[in-house]
Amino acid sequence: MSSISKETLQRLPAYLRHLKELQKQGVENVASKAIAKVFNYTSVQVRKDFASISEEAGKPKTGFSVNRLVKDIAEFLGYNNINEAVLVGVGNLGHALLSYSGFKDYGLDIVGAFDINPNIKLVHGHKIYNLSKLESFIKRFNILIGIIAVPKDSAQDICDLMIGAGIKAIWNFSPCNLVIPENIAIINEDMASSLALLSQRLSKILKKEKNQ
Amino acid sequence: MSSISKETLQRLPAYLRHLKELQKQGVENVASKAIAKVFNYTSVQVRKDFASISEEAGKPKTGFSVNRLVKDIAEFLGYNNINEAVLVGVGNLGHALLSYSGFKDYGLDIVGAFDINPNIKLVHGHKIYNLSKLESFIKRFNILIGIIAVPKDSAQDICDLMIGAGIKAIWNFSPCNLVIPENIAIINEDMASSLALLSQRLSKILKKEKNQ
DNA sequence: ATAATATCGATAATCGAATATCGATAAAAA
């Protein structure tokens, strides 16, 4: 069935952002070519991406309905049915995550935040619970998503604790490789990996400029 | 020449982390199969990745020298010659980035932090400059990397300012699509994109469990 | 009404990355 490619899936949120911007500007229709230009893709790719998530076809000479695309992408990404998540680790990064108001737009709601340090009480409207409450909280509210923002040395312990309590998907912000069973989803937010890519591209650009 | 694939490049930092861990444990040699198991790759992939960045071959029955791999990967990723960067936006996310001590290990040094709000003075040992100083700072110290951690509405302005001053690579943490000329490198740290992937994997897992 | 044009969808071709295969070889066991 709806077997969408990983690559397409990852482009969708960016499309959506852009399309919402167009919507705000009152644009009603948009050609794949115009969108392709913004993102530096080919128009074929944009059309294929759209085709894989929307029933509505684009019209020759007119393009795609912006409203319809916004609706279909948001629907596909599940931005309408909110997922609840717990966050563990309310250090600098945890603070940043808790203060980010955009998650709800992406269908994510951090309903519980935990830290081993009981001094912290309230961060951006989120009450901070002691780590000892994590397990029962996850079980009681049947939470499926866990966000890890603790120092790397405790990340694996927190991960195990989460999985033991019933968490099925982990969003890991700690710079470490977590070992997990195979029926658990994980995304590592790996800054080192991004940075490697950026550095390489920078080198290429500098080399190019030199040779000109 | 050394045309390494994007995918390989992005796996390297994780390998390095793991290999350093092995090094700490006193492990001298490691088989590609053992590493593959940790990351859920095939051993062939691990070997190909290593082959693309190291001259040293692995030995049958023994595997690869951990020390040598650590040396070669770190060298390849440029973790020895540090890149200097400026950061703009010292809100919650900016705080988190400034407080992260790991960047230097990845060859990145945030040498200047800027904010439009002149009340902030010092964050984790970094003096915060007024945004008005950004351009001259970049020019004076010949900074090539700019980190954007401002609200999305001002991100494009900051981006333009950076590029105008000579920045060649942008690490964007704002949830928006920046428009840039083609001789500039950019990486978008797009949480919505990661989240989309995580949600999809979670759905798949839940569906699987239901059908069992 | 007819012709020109922009855009589409579907199919085919290309490209790049992951995986499988297999002969070679270093170390360990017999």
Next chain:
DNA sequence: TTTTTATCGATATTCGATTATCGATATTAT
């Protein structure tokens, strides 16, 4: 010393994603 075994590198294959091509069609212009 000979055999077995774990592991490797190189090559071939498969797979998945991107890009190119082309005929069809809605709109606009003549």
